[in-house]
Amino acid sequence: MKVELIGAGETTQVYESKASSRLLYSGLKEGADVPYECATGTCGTCKVKRISGEFSWLWAEAPARALLKSTDDFLLCQCAASTDLKIEVxxxxxxxxxxxxxxxxxxxxIYAAATVAPGVMTFSVKxxxxxxxMPGQFMVLEFAGIQGGRAWSMTNQAKFTDTLDFVIKKKPQGHLSDYLFEQENVIGLKANLFGPIGKAVYEGELDRDLVCIAGGTGMAGMMSILAAFIASGAYxxxxxxxxxxxxxxxxLFFVSELRQFVEQSKGALKVLVAFSDGPASAELIAANPLLTFDQGFVHEVAMRVMEGQFTPKTRAYLAGPPPLVDGALRMLLLKARIPATEILYDKFG
Known part of the structure; x- marks a missing residue:
């Protein structure tokens, strides 16, 4: 099917999409400037409006469908073309x-896996x-028998590789995470993957000081960014x-990996762990002299610690639950006065 995008300023692009293919993925494969964030039906960023033609839903229960206000509105990541389509972007x-x-x-x-914290699993895919x-990008993974895909950031960093490392959390009513955590052994499970995609990427050639604020498994993409920060010599x-x-x-997880980043950077990289539900124990503090510990919501701790230290060279990366990202974004824009172009994140909910 021919898909014609009509953008602002009389800009247009045309690409082909099969009747069984998600319109978003077909557009991305052909290099089109289709809007997206999560690419899995939860954020609503890929909402577009039909001008002409017919489409069908591949996952009618996608959470972001509740955001649509017209029968002509649909999500590129969860719909396929039934005829040639003309779409307003x-x-x-x-x-x-x-x-x-x-x-x-x-x-x-999947060829390796480990439980690293309650309800948190790492696994590697060949x-x-x-x-x-690019460091900070993610893949959409699909497993047989589970409807819809899930977007997970890579934790590893490599210019050219056939292995990808992920960290995931068991989500309430998360069908895919439930499926993986209920397996006696995930080794050998096969997956279809689409990517790499994502816009919150690290560009080592730019002269930027990094501020990374992450909650829970939102740390995944940060690990890739930090590995590239060290490997590129940017430190x-x-x-x-x-x-x-x-x-x-x-x-808490990734403690040894974070310690190693601090050691390799010769002090240019600093890590602070914030616990929202209580303080760090004396034993934990003593065992990790290279890390700093604090108490509170991580974005509020970050703003308190970084007060007066933001510069025109600062670039911020955000990841984690939507309330964390939204709170950090407001603080960085309004209090730290960081330009919106220097605050990078991918919206997953």
Whole structure:
């Protein structure tokens, strides 16, 4: 089917999409400037309006469908073309992406997994072919028998690799996370993956000091960014302040990895762990002299600690539950006066 995007400023783009394919994924594969954030039906960013043609829902129960106000409105990530389509997109369309920057469908198999905190699992996927991705990007994973995909950020960093590492949390009423956590052994499970996608990426060649604020498994993409910060040598000219929020010490993970980042950066990278439900124990503090511990909501702790330290070189990365991201965004814009273009995050809910 031919899909024609009509953007602001009389900009247009055309791409092809099969009747069984999600319109968003088809557009991204062809380099079109289709709007998206989560790419899994929860955020509503890919909402567009039909001008002409017919479409069908592939997942009619997608949570973000509740945000739609007209039968002509639909989500690109959860609908397919039934006929040729003409679609209205609110933003001005940017030029097509280069071929080597376009995501693709891949297959993979889980070959390693571990429980790292209550209800938190890491796992690694061996891909059918190597890919390149930017630190901070994510993949959409689909497993047989589970409707809809789930977006998870890679924790590893590599310019060209056939292995991807993820960390996931068991979500209330999360069908896919329930499925994975209920397995006796996830090793050998096969998945379809789409990506890499995501806009909150790290560009090591830019002269930026980093402020990373993450809650829970939102730390996933930050780990990839921090690994690239070290590997690129950016720590020799820039600093990175990392704020990692979890509820209690029992919920903490990636401790040894974060310690290693601090050691490798020779002090240019600092990590503060904020517990929202209580203080760190004396034993935890003594065992981790390279880390700092505090109490409170992580975005509020970050603003308190960083007061007066934001500069024109600051770039902020945010990840975690929507209330955390929204709260941090408001504070960074209104109190720290960081330009919106220097606050990067992907919206997942």
């Amino acid at each position: 609110r933003s001005k369309l940017k030029p097509l992406k280069a071929v080597d920057q376009r995501p693709q469908w891949l297959t993979g198999e 891909l059918s072919q190597p890919i390149s991705f 020799l000219r820039n600093r990175a302040d990392v704020f990692f929020g979890v509820r209690t010490p029992a919920d």
